Amino acid sequence: MNTIGGKRGRLTIHTVAALAGVSISTASKALNGSGRMSEETRERVKKVAQEVGFRPNALARGLITKRSFTIGLLTNDTYGRFTLPVMAGISEELVGHGVSVFLCAIEDDPERARVHVDAMLDKSVDGIIASGKRLDRQLPVDLSGLSVPVVYAFTKGPVDGVTLRSDDEQGARLATRCLMDAGCRRIVHVTGPKTFQSVRERADAYRTAIDGPPEVLHGVWSEAWGLEAVAQLWDRGGDKPDGIFCGNDQIARGVVDGLRERGIRVPDDVAVVGFDNWDIVAAQTRPPLTTVDMNLKTLGREAGRLVLAMSEGREVQPGIRKLPCSLVLRQSCRGLEPPA
Amino acid sequence: MNTIGGKRGRLTIHTVAALAGVSISTASKALNGSGRMSEETRERVKKVAQEVGFRPNALARGLITKRSFTIGLLTNDTYGRFTLPVMAGISEELVGHGVSVFLCAIEDDPERARVHVDAMLDKSVDGIIASGKRLDRQLPVDLSGLSVPVVYAFTKGPVDGVTLRSDDEQGARLATRCLMDAGCRRIVHVTGPKTFQSVRERADAYRTAIDGPPEVLHGVWSEAWGLEAVAQLWDRGGDKPDGIFCGNDQIARGVVDGLRERGIRVPDDVAVVGFDNWDIVAAQTRPPLTTVDMNLKTLGREAGRLVLAMSEGREVQPGIRKLPCSLVLRQSCRGLEPPA
DNA sequence: CTGAAAGCGCTTACAG
DNA sequence: CTGAAAGCGCTTACAG
Known part of the structure; x- marks a missing residue:
């Protein structure tokens, strides 16, 4: 199935177009739900794509649309105590939107942080989430003035940044x-x-x-x-x-x-x-x-939601957002005794 | 500096070429150390690129070279006990080669695993590292027959796979x-x-x-x-x-x-x-x-080294590689008493 | 030694 | 309603 079209390597939109008997522009529009065409044509193209298992090359698409559907997560919490749940929340929130996340562990090393940020920028990430282990310390790298949106989650951000923290x-x-x-x-x-x-x-x-x-x-x-x-x-x-x-x-x-x-x-x-x-x-x-x-996972989800919004050009108010904590009742303190 | 060339957005190789007074093909070759040209031209181009802070767009480059300089790390160890050090090792090994890693946490959910793998494939990852928390369980997704190399690190792989585990x-x-x-x-x-x-x-x-x-x-x-x-x-x-x-x-x-x-x-x-x-x-x-x-971090480094090698087409023997453990002496057992 | 051209796999105005 | 053309930012044969 992967060899339809005779070419070695991945299946491209050319194959789908040929199979559906349309031009590649039409195929592209049909698949993206854009442009106008008969419902019948659109459906036919979609069906063919479906059948051959066509998946558009994200690199090619990203080159044009300027959206790579990737974001970067920077953290200096190498221990993972805080970053792991944050990461899980981000990933959970974003995977449904087709965005993948680069994890970059920088251990308070400005040099390494720079290398990671540059690598992410090279790859045209749609946004960056900076995360850490302390609310009163910034990561050892300046993320302001970058060409991509950044949100700070469980780490200190600049005053005009979008910051998420626990209350x-x-x-x-x-x-x-x-x-x-x-x-x-x-x-x-x-x-x-x-x-x-x-x-x-x-x-x-x-x-x-x-x-x-x-x-x-x-x-x-x-x-x-x-x-x-x-x-x-x-x-x-x-x-x-x-x-x-x-x-x-x-x-x-x-x-x-x-x-x-x-x-x-x-x-x-x-x-x-x-x-x-x-x-x-x-x-x-x-x-x-x-x-x-x-509730670090929720904090992560929120961070994911925010970078995504920003990367799509939606307006997000800067400032610090405090997310509520909750109490987990086990046995070392039973709280309110049930009323007699 | 980012606005040299007058165009909005990122600095491209066109700008560098123009500034250095050469064609973009020459600029490209100069920067990549390929082709032949006078040392002087090459140096001039490099210097200009350096000065304006040019960084090639990885998406465009990946489209042609078929190398995205990204790899995916799949894990079902949501707790992070094992994956975190493995991840740190991988990242440490690869960041110097310019490769970034996608972290995908799938919690034994085949559906979600599939979504993540597809997302990674769409993004043309150069390889995948499958990681887990048990040496006798496979991840809930079949990674064999993929078009990219896969190495299994601290999880069970197929018999003909490249697997890394502790001894x-x-x-x-x-x-x-x-x-x-x-x-x-x-x-x-x-x-x-x-x-x-x-x-x-x-x-x-x-x-x-x-x-x-x-x-x-x-x-x-x-x-x-x-x-x-x-x-x-x-x-x-x-x-x-x-x-x-x-x-x-x-x-x-x-x-x-x-x-x-x-x-x-x-x-x-x-x-x-x-x-x-x-x-x-x-x-x-x-x-x-x-x-x-x-020594999970070492295991991670090794996994990184191997996928990288495989993605570059180098031959890697399939089979299980056992990496040695080491003993950390604290106080609950002092081992050999120093000779009297 | 250097550059014009083709092309990677897509999307998007623009014609028809 | 559909397609030819241009182009995203690069690299790589191929000419000169």
Whole structure:
């Protein structure tokens, strides 16, 4: 079937046209639903194309239409914790539109970023999505002034850029609320380095949400810090917390492990809520973590939708779009008890 | 600078030719290092191109040369545990050759796989790398008989395919040896489901490597199973193991946690070795895990090298290539004590 | 040593 | 309603 037309290699529109007994211009128009012609001719061409399995060469088409149906995804999150779901969302959103995505992992290396961007530009990508792992850091490459639209997803963009991010304050509010609803009266926040904007935002939201004096413990993003924080809290004198809101799931896991090792029951004695919903840690913790999900996949879909719109010339308002987080209820904090 | 030539849009070879005072054919040949011409002309053209920042349109070039400088990576490992390092290796190997990679996540959905493959073929990819999460399962799409070369990396390929995989037996041997070197006399293997080929291979290698009667406990790939296995081993009568080789790091983490909770010291009383070197779990375990690394990034590089070779028409022997694993020494098993 | 011409596989005004 | 022609931005025989 691939050899119809006698030529070696791919089936072209010439073959389809010949088989349908029309010119290639007519064939092209029939297939693209453009131009005017009798319904009968159009159908005949379509049928032939269908039968021989004709698929237009995207390179040739792109050369003329200036649309390559490809976009580039740039990320410095080599670990994939954040980029993977974002990527999945983008791909899911775009594959139905026939667009494929180039993945370029640049690890904070400006040189390499440049090489990747140039390669993408050479290939006439219709747009670029810049993604990362921090909302307060830009990728090590300047994407403004490029001839293609760019959207920033889960990384910092320029002020006049189109940026998508999670609403960390709302997420933190969700977490704090959950603890309060579970009846906690003394809630402590154990989190990451103060240098992260998201840490500050989450902490602020926590401070505003709780009744009574807030207490925020800063450390690093690790289980070890969670363990250590529990030691600090329990080895000192005074009141013990009955609820702990953690800056991420790794810290939460450390906290839960630390608590268990002291014979403190979770959630009965102390309820714990994490952040990230990183399955590998949240689900394996004993008990499994109630945690905040940033809905990164949805964020990815939205990013895909936006670049596509922009690449099609539709107007998109610049600015930062905050996407809501949601709470995933597992067992480390049960939230509102069902009414008696 | 982008507006030299007066035309809107991208800079083309016409502009470069005009600026250098040569025809476009000469310009093309000068830039590609082909044809013959005076060194002086060639240099002049190159200099002009350099100055105006000319980059040839890959679509146009691909249309003629039949090389798009893109390859597709298909994977059903949506979690990214295996694909991410493979991807990083591929990208690292290929970016220097100007090739970009399309990432297509298909989650065991034949429909979606087909759509992605078609999209890649439309875009004239130079080759496809099929990747996955199991060595004994094929992706839900038939890639044989495609017009482009395919290499299978960390997934099952057809018998006449070019396949890259880790040498699990050698990896298991490394792990078992490490335990023996550490002085363990009674080594048990706690691993995943027997239905996995890699489980059987690792278990076989373990059986062959140890002195004395082997004992293999099959379960699922989770921490919970590791915990449970320790309970089984210690709650029954008879000899206790002094070394445990685990089928993956998650199980190993469960084992180490279970041991610690019983007051058994790792590695002093019982040494433990994992498999995967999944940083997030191996490094956070207390104590950190000694584990087998499948060198997936290297595998990715190799896959990249091979598709590239094949796409350039170089001959590549079909068959399965096993790449060696290596042992990452942390604290759960110290291996050979330094000689006194 | 250099350039005019043909052509890759399409699409899109423009005629008829 | 349909097709011939021009052209997207390049490369590659082929002349000169």
